Amino acid sequence: MRKKINPYLYLIPALLVMGVITFYPMGFQLWMSFTNYGIRNLRFDAPPPDWVGLANYVRILTTNLGLGNFSFWRVLGFNLFWAFSNVIIHVTLGIMIAVVLNTAGLWFKRIYRVIYILPIVIPQIIVANVFRNMFDPDWGAINQGLALIGSLFGLSPDLFHIRWIAQLGYPISGIPLTLSYFALLITNIWLGWPFMTIVATGALQSIPHELYGAADIDGASGLQKFWRITLPLIRPAMVPAAVYGLVVTFNLFTLIYFLSGGGPLRETEILLTVAFRLVNEQRLYGLAAAFSVYIFFVLLGLTLLTNYITRATESYEI
Template sequence: MANTANDWQEAPSEAQTPFQRWLASTASARAAYGYLVPAFFVMGLITFYPLLFQVWMSFTDYGIANLRFDAPAPNLIGLKNYIDIFTGVLAQKVQNFSFWRLLAFNLFWTFSNVPIHVALGILIAVLLNVKGLWFKKVYRAIYILPIVLPTLVIATVWRNMFDQDSGAINLAMASIGQVFGVAPEVFRIRWMESIEPPLAWLLPGQALPLSYYAMLITNIWLGWPFMTIVATGALQSIPGDLYEAAAIDGASPTQQFFNITLPLIRPAMVPAAMYGIIMTFNLFNLIYMMSGGGPLRKTQIMVTTAYDLVNGQRLYGMAAAFCVIIFFVLLGLTLLTNRFTKATERYDV
């Protein structure tokens, strides 16, 4: 990087060799590439190379016998892994496996979660940013707790809270119900295990088991504080004069929120929301530890299935193929959200 130091703003006014002129005209580009070199090197070695290796693995029957470094190479079997996954032949080895139902649930899971996280995150960040609010620091310290706690702790604790007999949720509902004279037996809800969809009389036609709703509640609890952190950082970089000027011009707080706050925190929130979509789509810990994908694989998502293929079934080649499919599904998802939000555009003041 040091070689780009002195030719940044030299004007080509004096007599120069073509090489010097070339140096001056490319100073900006060379600086740009110089700053990219470390990331390029690191990611090439530990990210892109393993990914290419994974693509090769997906065309093989890589199994437990091929794991050791002196073991024989696996056989190339072409597209068989992919065909088995898409046509459902894999269901012979993995019960209740259906690729298309899995994909549909995974998308529904993602898009029923993230909008709630972003909206709550922004609103709570704005609440915490109100000037003169008492105990701000206390609230900030409390609200961070869901991200501070390891997700595996959260998942196991919430799983316990949704326990049928002694979970905090059922106990709390029973004690509230008692006040209104409802028998406690009504609240012995089998959150994780019941197969039939809840409230069938209220929501006819919906097919999701109760465990989906339990995990939705848990994930809302878990998801909004990250959005609040990002929104708070962005809110604090908004100059206060903007609001003063708007207030003098007679803008109501609601108008200020939609015309100043939202547009100015958008450059920070858009990458965060995209990150949230991808994180939720791949939310391994919560699903794996709370419902385990059950009942009947109805709440299984793609990454928990991939993990099951590696860890439970030990079909490494099949898992690699599955991960390549995950990659393309996520690529499509990202390109769609990217086009929708134009997130790669630079923000210019």
């Protein structure tokens, strides 16, 4: 009997810590989402907030929340598009670069592997501010580089005075693809592919070389070996990495807030930056709590979907 109880006794300290730092704040936030909790309720002598039921949840879906150009469904659509478009490029680049670096006889292989870790160790807030300066329309390195290339073809430098952060774009299938989005995409590609390369490199090194030798005997081409051997065997490692990358990119607050600020006209706003504005600009804590509950269920749905896909790939056989 004691042996059956011992595991639970060891779990009690962890449960107490999790209860204080995780479960209680989550429960309190859920309660707040059904009230009109605001800045006046932060005082110790303040009366309790009024119970408003589902009013906050309905308001989020049906109004602009006093944020001007805001629509929950548009922001959710852009948030999902932003996450998936980034992760697809991250995974593709990560695998391609890992395959190249795994080539036998490649010179300075260890140096390359050290260099591509650099984007991971640099804080995101520094990356966001550096790239924001690089995308400056007057003095940014991006425009200057484009103007230099254009000058080789006789093009005027004025053609490359591009307002990356402030320029409006045109919607494609309801998703506003502004230049600001592409500036964010370029920056996040620089941030995201090294992690996928590290995961892919580890998965590649676990593949038995005998499989490639047998494929050579059968006369398989390099492309056939990639699709028939490499890709199926690294898939169980890459799918969980892609799931992690999807969740991180979906909530990539630092890059959005400090590079584009959600602009222009909140076209590159994500759900997390909207929740941040509700808390820090409007002090609508109850409304922000309801907004966070929506974010939780969106991420829960993404996690369940990607976990289902992950289990499907675990049983994959060549």
